[in-house]
Amino acid sequence: MISILYDLTRAERQTLISDCAAAAETTAIALARFDERLNRAEPVLAEGVRQRSHAFEAQALIGLAGSLCPLEDLVLHDAGMDVRSPTHEIVRAAAMLDERRRLARREPAEILSPSALRHRLGLAEPQEPEPAGPQSRTSIPASWDRAAPDDDAEDDEEYLDVEVDDDRGNQAFAEMDALLARTRQKLDAWNDLASEGGRQSLTLRDPGYDGAGRFTRWLAVLEEGRGFPTTLAAALALDAWLVLEPSERAGELGFALAATLLRQRGLAQAHLPTLGLGLRRRRFRWSPHLPRPARVSGLLGALAEAAAFAQADCDRLSLARDLMLRKCQGRRGNSKLAELVDLFVASPLVTVQLSAARLQVTPQAVEAMLRELGTSLPRELTGRKRYRAWGIV
Secondary structure (H helix, E strand, O other), X not given: OOOOOOOOOHHHHHHHHHHHHHHHHHHHHHHHHHHHHHHHOOHHHHHHHHHHHHHHHHHHHHHHOOOOOOHHHHXXXXXXXXXXXXXXXXXXXXHHHHHHHHHHHOOHHHHOOHHHHHHHHOOOOXXXXXXXXXXXXXXXXXXXXXXXXXXXXHHHHHHHHHHHHHOOOOHHXXXXXXXXXXXXXXXXXXXXXXXXXXXXXXXXXXXXXXXHHHHHHHHHHHHHHHHOOHHHHHHHHHHHHHHXXXXXXXXXXXXXXXXXXXXXXXXXXXXOOOHHHHHHHXXXXXXXXXXXXXXXXXXXXXXXHHHHHHHHHHHHHHHHHHHHHHHHOOOOOOOOHHHHHHHHXXXXXXXXXXXHHHHXXXXXXXXXXXXXHHHHOOEEOOOOOOOOEEEOO
C-alpha cells in the first residue's frame, strides 16, 4: 500500500490548468525558440551545446542533493584523466552523465514505455502471485518488528545472555550487543540467505517500500497529463516523481524522464532539456509541503530558466568558436587548425592524443597548432605539464 497518494480531482485539474496556463505558455515558447535555434545552428555547434548541457545537468543534480561536484573534475573523470581520487559525488555525477547520453540517443516512446521503465527500475512485470515455498523470499514477513527468529538468532541471544550474566556491571555494552543481534536478525529477514544468488545480491532496501505500487501510480499521473499542455504535463510528471519516489536509488531519473516527455510531445526534439539545472539556478526550492500549484509553477519556472541558460551558453560557445576561427584566417588549404577548433567546440574536453587521432596527424603537429591558437586557446583543466587537457567549461 502506497503511503503517499497523488490524486487529481476534476476541480484540481481545472485549478492547475488555470493557475499555470500563463507560465506553461511562456515556458513552451522559450523551449521552442532554443530548440529551433539548435536546428538551424551548425552541427558542430549544436553537438557541443548538447554535450555541455549533459555535464551541466549532472553537476546541478548533485548540487540539488546538497553535495559538491566541480565541473572540471567531472569532465576529467568522464575522460579517464582524473587529477585526484574521484569522490562519491563525482562517480554519481558521471553515472547521471552516462544516463542522459543513453536517453538522448534513444527514441522517447521506447524510453517511456512501461516495460522499459520497469526494467530500468528493476521492477518485475505484473503477474499472478506464485505459491510461496518453505524458503521463498515471499514467506518472509515485511514488517520491521515481525522477523521470525532463526537458529543463528537464537544462538546469538543465548550468547548475549551469557555475556550479560558475566558482565552485569557494563550494561551499555550489553545493550549494544543486543542491538547488533536484532539488527542482524532483521537484515536476514530482508535478504534471501538460503540460495547462493541471494547471498551474492544482498540489499538494504526497505521491504515495505512498495516500489511497484508507487511506479504504477506515477504511470497513472503520466496518463492523466495527456490532456494538459506539454510543459505543464512534464512539470506535473516531475512533481509526481518527486512526491511518490518510485525508485529508492534512482531519484534523479525523474528529471531525465520529464525532459524525455517534452521530446516525445515534440517540444524539444533537438535537445534534452536540463530541468535540474534550471531548478538549481532559481531561487525557488521544491518541497512536498508546498501546495501543488506552487510546486508545479516553480518547476515551470525552472524549465524557462533552463532554456534561458541554454541560450546564453550557446552564445558563449559560438563566440569562443568565432575567436578561435580568427586564428585560422590566411592559413593554407590543407591546414587542420579549423578542424581542431571544431573539436574544441564539439567536445567538452580535448587532449593531444584525442586530437591526433581525430585529425589524423602527429602529436607534435597538435602541439604546434595549440601554440598557434595563442591567447584564444581554451583553458587548461589539469594544471599539469604532461597529460594535459583543454576544454570550454
